[in-house]
Amino acid sequence: MQKINRNVVLALLSLTSLVFLLFQLCYYKFYLSQKNGAAFSKVRGSQSGQDSTRWHVVRKFLGLISSHNIPVYLIDPLILGLVDKDIEQIRSSPDGLSPECKYFCAPRDFTTFALLDKTWKHEVGLFRTAEKMGFQWLKIINKDPRLDGMDDLSGVEIPLHYIFKLASHAIHLVVFYERSGNFLWHGPLRLKKHMDRKFVPFRKLHFGRYPGAYEKPELLLVSIDDLKVQIPKNPSSFLEEMSHSRFLECRYREARAFFQLYPDDASLDAVEFRKKAKSLLHLAALTLNNLGVKFWLSSGTCLGWYRQCNVIPHSKDVDLGIFIRDYKADIIPAFQKAGLPLKHKFGKVEDSLELSFQGEDGVKLDIFFFYEEDDYIWNGGTQAKSGKKFKYLFPKFTLCWTEFVELKVHVPCETLQYVEANYGPEWKVPVKMWDWKSSPSNVQDNGVWPVDEWDDVIQIY
Numbered sequence: 536m537q538k539i540n541r542n543v544v545l546a547l548l549s550l551t552s553l554v555f556l557l558f559q560l561c562y563y564k565f566y567l568s569q570k571n572g573a574a575f576s577k578v579r580g581s582q583s584g585q586d587s588t589r590w591h592v593v594r595k596f597l598g599l600i601s602s603h604n605i606p607v608y609l610i611d612p613l614i615l616g617l618v619d620k621d622i623e624q625i626r627s628s629p630d631g632l633s634p635e636c637k638y639f640c641a642p643r644d645f646t647t648f649a650l651l652d653k654t655w656k657h658e659v660g661l662f663r664t665a666e667k668m669g670f671q672w673l674k675i676i677n678k679d680p681r682l683d684g685m686d687d688l689s690g691v692e693i694p695l696h697y698i699f700k701l702a703s704h705a706i707h708l709v710v711f712y713e714r715s716g717n718f719l720w721h722g723p724l725r726l727k728k729h730m731d732r733k734f735v736p737f738r739k740l741h742f743g744r745y746p747g748a749y750e751k752p753e754l755l756l757v758s759i760d761d762l763k764v765q766i767p768k769n770p771s772s773f774l775e776e777m778s779h780s781r782f783l784e785c786r787y788r789e790a791r792a793f794f795q796l797y798p799d800d801a802s803l804d805a806v807e808f809r810k811k812a813k814s815l816l817h818l819a820a821l822t823l824n825n826l827g828v829k830f831w832l833s834s835g836t837c838l839g840w841y842r843q844c845n846v847i848p849h850s851k852d853v854d855l856g857i858f859i860r861d862y863k864a865d866i867i868p869a870f871q872k873a874g875l876p877l878k879h880k881f882g883k884v885e886d887s888l889e890l891s892f893q894g895e896d897g898v899k900l901d902i903f904f905f906y907e908e909d910d911y912i913w914n915g916g917t918q919a920k921s922g923k924k925f926k927y928l929f930p931k932f933t934l935c936w937t938e939f940v941e942l943k944v945h946v947p948c949e950t951l952q953y954v955e956a957n958y959g960p961e962w963k964v965p966v967k968m969w970d971w972k973s974s975p976s977n978v979q980d981n982g983v984w985p986v987d988e989w990d991d992v993i994q995i996y
Contacts (some may be wrong), residue, residue: 543880577713592704593639593646594762599665599699608707608754608765611647612741616640617966618759618769625757641759642740647707650697651719660696665699673698673734675724680746681714683787695722695979696743698735705735709742711749716943719749720782747772747780748936748943781935783946790844797965805848812846813940815853815875816892818827820942822873823857826865830855831934831945832905838958841940841950849967852899856914859888859904862969866890866902869923875900879919880994887924887981887992917970920995924981925972929956 537613600607609615617638618625639646642996658674665672673697682691697708711719711869724743726732737743752767759766768888799805816836823830832840833856839847846853868879875892879897888904903914912932935948947953954962959976971979984992 541927542876550996551645560970578950586636586642588702589641589643589646589664589704590636590639590760590762592701592706594645595668595670595701596648596699596706597700597762597764599661599668599670603655603661603665605650605661606765607648607650607708608752608767609647610644610742610767610773610777611643611651613641613643614646615766615770616758617641618766618776622770623919625759628758630758643727644736645705645741647709647741649709649711649721652693652710652712653860665964671700671734673700673730675726677722677725680722680784681712683784693722697739698898700725700735703891707742708739713751714748714938714943715941716938717751718937718938718943719751721747721749727803741777747777748782748806748938749780763937774990780991781948783937783948783950785840785844785939785963787844790842792965799843799845802848802850806849808848809846811895811898812853813942815898815900816877816940816944817942818873818894819853819855819870819900820944822869822875823855823866826863828857828863828866828867829934829945830857830902832856832937832939834901834957837946837950838936838962840946840955842963844939846940847965851897852901854895854902855902857902857904859884859906862888862904870900877996879996881917881919882992887917887926889915889917897915904980905929915980917984917993918972919995921971922984922986922993924984926979926981927957927975928977928979929953 536726550840551747577618591884596696600603659663662672674694676692676694679691693712694710696710699706699708710723711721714720721742723746724737724740726737752771754765756763756765758764820830825888831837832854834854835847835850835852836854839845839850867890869905870876870892875894878891880888880890882904884904886906890902890989892900892902894900905912905914910931913926914929916927917923918925930949932947932949932953934945937946938944939946956977957975958966
């Protein structure tokens with residue numbers, strides 16, 4: 536028998552391997568790409584496998600929720616930031632800009648969508664379908680804060696977040712709830728002890744580090760990377776809102792403890808005052824929001840929210856704070872047009888400005904303007920009869936949203952430090968006799984207004 540040449544055998548084996556490899560490539564190109572759909576074959580040509588995997592996972596998720604008639608909208612900050620740059624072209628191109636995968640193939644670990652709770656109730660069927668499609672899922676629930684003020688209902692848990700994971704990418708579905716202040720709220724993402732903390736890199740999530748409050752967005756259906764998806768009509772406004780969305784819940788448990796020690800005033804006068812204060816606060820919020828002026832609950836109104844989740848009945852006024860940088864000359868005319876005449880104007884824009892407007896039946900609205908220094912913030916006060924000036928010092932603070940008397944309003948995020956600066960360590964104890972010139976813990980003498988300026992800096996109407 537003729538001896539077989541070793542080199543010939545090696546050459547034949549190499550040729551066979553090459554033919555098999557070419558067969559695999561052709562199989563993938565002409566069969567699998569068609570199986571995954573024409574759109575996927577278009578986007579994958581100019582992207583790496585990892586990039587197209589992101590697109591493919593998003594596509595499967597959109598198919599999943601569409602099959603269950605669940606209306607979601609895109610809130611992913613990275614993708615919305617890219618979309619915002621091309622928003623005019625996207626709006627005018629119903630079929631998308633180009634076959635290249637520009638948005639959903641961008642590097643990221645998650646894609647984030649929003650879901651309105653009232654639009655969906657049947658999660659069991661969704662999870663079953665998701666598992667059949669290859670998704671792993673995680674559901675995060677926690678107590679419903681809207682019920683915390685009700686003793687018999689506090690503790691009821693609601694879904695806050697869902698994670699759907701497929702291959703190396705995950706979908707974060709944030710559940711938004713409508714609050715009585717006519718805004719949308721999402722809760723924090725807090726894992727329970729039994730949950731897998733390595734399921735996804737949770738620290739990279741854009742939503743869930745803290746609760747958030749948002750206006751109800753107007754949505755726009757667009758085509759992005761050959762996928763139909765709803766987005767906020769104005770992505771840049773949504774992204775700006777997101778950066779200042781942190782929400783603080785009223786401390787209902789502490790409020791109940793407070794009323795155990797100091798029973799609430801349920802007299803007719805107290806009920807009437809709270810009703811008028813609520814109405815005045817709603818009118819003030821509407822007026823300032825229409826002007827685009829950011830404000831927050833200050834002084835006694837802030838204390839009432841923080842300590843007892845309600846208006847303090849013996850305070851007899853509503854107190855708001857505004858940074859002087861946000862001052863507008865239209866503020867006084869706008870309040871007068873709203874039916875709130877100016878009661879007094881103390882100080883000037885450059886120093887210690889304070890406005891007071893007359894509300895219904897003696898309830899007044901006081902607006903204090905705050906000035907920022909390098910290491911503290913202050914507002915001023917003026918005694919009309921003597922021209923004496925006072926200064927109230929606060930540690931620096933930022934603003935968070937809260938819900939108060941069925942209204943979405945700002946409060947200092949560092950509320951405890953803010954309240955303690957103004958009312959001292961005994962702020963939990965009600966004080967009915969309060970002298971604004973000497974009682975606050977943070978008050979300082981600040982000189983006297985020159986007599987020749989009194990006509991400008993001390994105006995009483």
